[in-house]
Structures are given as C-alpha cells and as structure tokens.
Amino acid sequence: MSKPLDGIKIIDFTHVQAGPACTQMLAWFGADVIKVERPGAGDVTRNQLRDIPNVDALYFTMLNSNKRSLTLDTKKPEGKEVLEKLIRESDVMVENFGPGALDRMGFTWERIKELNPKMIVASVKGFSEGHHYGDLKVYENVAQCAGGAASTTGFWDGPPTVSAAALGDSNTGMHLAIGILTALISRDKTGKGQKVAVSMQDSVLNLCRVKLRDQQRLERMGFLEEYPQYPHGTFGEAVPRGGNAGGGGQPGWVLKCKGWETDPNAYIYFTVQDHAWEPICRALGKPEWIEHPDYATPKARQPHIFEIFKTIEAWLADKTKFEAVDVLRTFDIPCSPVLSMKELANDPSLRASGTIVEVPHKQRGSYLTVGSPIKFSDLKPEIKSSPLLGEHTDEVLADLGYTPQQIATLHEVRAV
Numbered sequence: 001m002s003k004p005l006d007g008i009k010i011i012d013f014t015h016v017q018a019g020p021a022c023t024q025m026l027a028w029f030g031a032d033v034i035k036v037e038r039p040g041a042g043d044v045t046r047n048q049l050r051d052i053p054n055v056d057a058l059y060f061t062m063l064n065s066n067k068r069s070l071t072l073d074t075k076k077p078e079g080k081e082v083l084e085k086l087i088r089e090s091d092v093m094v095e096n097f098g099p100g101a102l103d104r105m106g107f108t109w110e111r112i113k114e115l116n117p118k119m120i121v122a123s124v125k126g127f128s129e130g131h132h133y134g135d136l137k138v139y140e141n142v143a144q145c146a147g148g149a150a151s152t153t154g155f156w157d158g159p160p161t162v163s164a165a166a167l168g169d170s171n172t173g174m175h176l177a178i179g180i181l182t183a184l185i186s187r188d189k190t191g192k193g194q195k196v197a198v199s200m201q202d203s204v205l206n207l208c209r210v211k212l213r214d215q216q217r218l219e220r221m222g223f224l225e226e227y228p229q230y231p232h233g234t235f236g237e238a239v240p241r242g243g244n245a246g247g248g249g250q251p252g253w254v255l256k257c258k259g260w261e262t263d264p265n266a267y268i269y270f271t272v273q274d275h276a277w278e279p280i281c282r283a284l285g286k287p288e289w290i291e292h293p294d295y296a297t298p299k300a301r302q303p304h305i306f307e308i309f310k311t312i313e314a315w316l317a318d319k320t321k322f323e324a325v326d327v328l329r330t331f332d333i334p335c336s337p338v339l340s341m342k343e344l345a346n347d348p349s350l351r352a353s354g355t356i357v358e359v360p361h362k363q364r365g366s367y368l369t370v371g372s373p374i375k376f377s378d379l380k381p382e383i384k385s386s387p388l389l390g391e392h393t394d395e396v397l398a399d400l401g402y403t404p405q406q407i408a409t410l411h412e413v414r415a416v
C-alpha cells in the first residue's frame with residue numbers, strides 16, 4: 001500500500017529525543033528516513049538506561065522505529081563526501097545538534113543550499129536563533145523551566161515542578177514535523193527548499209499558552225478565580241502553581257478512591273461541569289445543594305470548592321477508580337481514572353487502536369512502544385523495528401552509486 005510520504009528522503013541527523021521523535025513519525029507515514037550516526041558509537045540513547053546488556057536500549061528503540069541506520073564520520077573528508085552525495089539526493093535534513101555543530105562540520109545553510117536548492121533543513125535548538133541564551137545546550141527539563149511549564153506546575157507550597165510528559169523533547173519534535181510538512185507543501189509551489197527552526201523553549205511556551213492568558217488576567221484583576229488560592233489565599237505578581245486545578249472554566253481536582261492508602265494511583269480526575277451540577281448532587285446524596293444559594297452557580301460554589309471535593313471523596317471511599325468512573329460517565333461528567341503505566345501498557349482499547357504496539361526486534365525480542373497517535377482513514381502506520389547501528393550502511397551507499405570496492409575502502413578508513 002502506498003503511503004503519503006513515499007518518495008520523501010530524509011537525512012536524520014538527530015539524537016536523543018526531540019529530533020528522533022519527529023523523524024520517527026515521518027517514517028511511519030512513509031518517508032525514507034536515513035539515520036546518520038557516528039561509527040562505533042551511534043545515538044547516545046542506544047546505550048542509555050539499558051535493561052539488557054549489549055542490546056540497544058528501549059530509549060533508542062522506542063524513538064527510532066521504521067528508520068535505516070547509516071554510520072558515517074562526517075568530520076572525515078571521505079564521510080563529508082558521502083554526506084554531500086546524500087544531500088544532493090534528499091529532500092529534508094533534520095538535526096538537533098548543539099548550537100553551531102552543523103556549521104562547524106562544514107554544512108552551513110549556504111553550503112547545503114548550494115548542493116541542493118530544494119533541500120529543507122529542519123533544526124531543533126534549545127532557544128531560538130538570536131536569543132540571549134542561544135548558545136546553550138538544552139535537555140527536556142531545562143526547556144520545561146525555560147518555557148514556563150515548571151513555574152506553573154506543582155503545588156503552591158512546593159518548588160517548580162517538571163512534567164513527566166516530554167514537553168521539551170517530543171513536543172518540539174512534533175512542532176518540527178508540522179514545520180517540515182509545511183515546507184514540503186511550500187516547495188511544491190515554489191520549487192525552493194528552506195530552513196525550518198523550532199526551539200524547545202518556544203514549543204513549551206506554545207503549550208503554556210493558557211498560563212500567559214492567566215498572567216494578563218492576573219495583572220488586570222489581581223486574582224484568578226479558578227485557582228485554589230482564590231478566594232482564601234493571596235496572589236503574587238506571577239501566575240502561581242495551581243496544583244491539580246482545572247485550567248479552564250470548569251473546576252476539577254484529583255480525588256481519592258477506594259484503596260488510595262496503598263495504591264499510589266487509586267484516584268480519579270473529577271470535573272465539576274456546570275450543566276452536570278444537578279446529577280452530581282443527586283449522585284452524592286446532596287439534593288439540597290441543587291438550589292442552595294451557596295452552591296447553585298459556579299461563582300457561588302468556588303469558595304466551597306474544597307468542601308465539595310471532600311464530599312465527593314467521601315462518596316468515592318467505597319468505589320475503585322474504575323467503578324467510580326463507570327457511575328460518573330452515566331451523568332456525563334468529564335472524568336478519568338488516574339491510569340498507571342502498567343494499566344496503559346495492558347489496556348485492550350489502546351492495543352486494539354494501535355496506540356500501544358508490540359514490535360519485534362532482532363536482538364531484544366519484542367517490546368512495547370507507542371504507535372501513531374494520529375489515525376487516518378486511508379493509512380494504518382505499520383510500526384517496525386528500530387535499526388541496529390549501521391545496519392543499512394552498505395545498502396545506502398550502494399543506493400548512492402558506490403561500488404563494493406569503494407564501500408570496502410570507506411570501511412577501511414573508518415569513515416563508515
């Protein structure tokens with residue numbers, strides 16, 4: 001079956017998570033993604049947090065499926081020559097090296113354009129070009145702190161907190177994928193390639209858009225009515241950490257269910273949506289709250305919101321998180337059990353939809369990974385294994401027109 005990105009050749013000069021997440025997704029959708037790795041070493045994640053000795057770590061296998069691996073020392077003249085050939089024949093180069101590394105290698109934007117004016121060069125950096133921190137190297141949590149996520153996450157009496165979700169890494173990779181696809185569509189119209197750049201700080205901030213909304217509201221009004229600090233606490237100059245409060249107009253909180261004393265995930269997220277107030281009161285055995293002036297409207301309820309949550313927790317005390325959601329869903333209440341990674345890994349719906357997939361691997365046997373979160377009516381991405389280091393070196397070189405003798409020479413000089 002043909003795939004939407006068939007025929008698009010991508011030089012994948014990425015490592016760790018931000019870049020690989022982007023190119024992996026493009027590979028699922030049909031692009032020929034050639035991962036260029038340093039001979040003998042490869043992407044550092046092949047070795048990081050290994051669970052089986054001498055076998056590629058899950059960190060690598062879960063971010064590099066459906067790619068081919070070419071080992072190439074791009075600091076050696078012979079390696080540079082191969083890369084130049086590859087650039088002439090490819091559509092996109094994706095990289096997330098530290099600032100200036102590609103230029104130092106000799107592959108400036110001007111040089112790449114000279115080799116192939118249709119080339120799209122897509123980069124991830126920690127900060128955008130010209131930013132006063134533009135020379136910094138950046139990892140996930142650094143980006144979460146720089147992009148506003150950490151200062152607004154966690155509880156008000158604790159330190160800034162980073163999220164477990166890869167807001168700095170994979171999120172930036174997803175932004176980059178949108179940029180690449182946009183540049184490809186643009187190239188169809190203009191015949192020209194271009195540079196696409198995404199910074200991790202900007203990508204985190206893009207997801208913290210509602211917090212910038214809150215900053216402006218706070219400056220105008222001096223309080224934020226949906227935060228736990230209102231109306232009993234105080235507000236400072238900047239958006240505070242709101243614990244588990246709902247970020248929109250619906251108050252919500254993480255509430256204890258049966259077994260919370262021993263199970264760290266025996267909780268649900270409960271949202272008090274206004275139109276469901278009456279059924280919530282009936283379910284809780286509090287019909288007197290339906291019309292009561294202290295509870296009848298969202299504004300009236302806000303000063304009592306933690307008392308309301310306590311009452312809901314009392315109702316939840318004899319229900320597991322799954323039993324609770326099964327009742328609450330009948331009232332059209334937006335809610336979910338707090339699911340552990342173990343529960344997600346074994347969730348039959350996620351398996352059936354292809355969101356959690358089991359992938360065979362030459363050395364480690366099969367492993368679980370997250371498949372495409374994007375579902376199409378005419379495409380079912382098939383998630384294949386990640387490549388071994390240099391697995392496709394000879395094949396890619398042969399595609400570029402190298403003879404077996406020339407390939408042997410490249411091996412001899414350790415350029416590949």
Ligand code: CAO
Pocket residue numbers: 015016017018019036037038039072073074075096097098099100101102104105124125126136137138139140169
């Ligand atoms: N052949 C020869 N040299 C190679 C090579 C190859 N195939 N592939 C990479 N290299 C070289 C680069 O040229 C560079 O050399 P110089 O520094 O001498 O110019 C070096 O390897 C890689 O440098 P780096 O700065 O990318 O690597 P690092 O481990 O020091 O830093 C990271 C890692 C992620 C902090 C940095 O790459 C970075 O800030 N990237 C941009 C932001 C980003 O994507 N971060 C997310 C990572 S996921 O958490």
